[in-house]
Amino acid sequence: MVRQRSAKPSSAGSIPAVASNFPTPPGFDFPATVESHGWYRLAPFRWSREEGILRRRERFGRRTVDLVITSVPGAISVAPSSPVSRAELEPRIRRMLQLDVDVSGFVEMSRHSPAHAWIERAGFGRLLCGTSVFEDAVKIIATTNTTWGQTVRMVELLVAKCGRGGAFPEPADVVRFDEAELQADCRLGYRAKTIRALSAGIVSGAIDLDAVSDARQSTQDLFRSYLTLPGIGPYGAAHLLAMDGRHDFIAVDSEFRRFVRETYHGSRRISDVAMLRRYARWGRWKYLAYWSELWSSVADRLQPMRGGDK
DNA sequence: GGTAGACCTGGACGC
């Protein structure tokens, strides 16, 4: 079963006096959120489970700032390496840790399922995200049609090549390089084309990412909206929805198929529709229900997810 | 609407 972990605040000497605290919602668990999926292994995140410290380099205008993120009672503490206003910091932190996502409905449903009874205790339900939709879209494209090890390398190389000062690149940072250079230097393969097209579309205004990801849309409309982005198909759109805190769609990939087949169908071949039917009773929490089962099975085995850690 | 094949990389495997 999933282990309970308590975040240890970093040593007092490493936290500058300018640290800001952001209150956390009831049931929030910092390590469980950070390790909710593989994003914490992707640049520019760096996570120390032992210290309970999440580090990340962020770009604020022309400044590059190192953030040291820890858990304190009832709040998240963010210590920047140089002064950053709370107004600049807050939207990024809230998105990164899904502080505005209400998962109480999922927790309530999990209380009535013996297999999911651990969820409330573990503080499971929020996913670690990038600080922008662009970052998450690029990372999702980098997870498609490849192994997790290659994804980690692609993102590492992309941040190193395009990101200014070690922060995750903005669209304008990516379009400084042509497709061939991104492919060769970041080992993106054919994904270089879609990542550059996404970046160029945003820079030119052809893609309005704020409009595409507008939270006022219904979940169905948002799903269709994400499908219009280059390189984003049904799997990617469902993943982006989950990062908005919407779990109506399950991101069907080879890992989902393997898990459901092996867990419920004795490894027999079965259609996607039949697999998805298994989670229909979870209503708007389908993806979290599946993901929690996969997550706990991995924690049980105390080893990285097979073939990946998305 | 459904299906097949290309896209690209790197690991595994056989020789």
Place this chain on the structure above:
DNA sequence: GCGTCCAGGTCTACC
């Protein structure tokens, strides 16, 4: 050391 095969999600062409 080299060549071949395979896995992986999206996109496009074709039926």
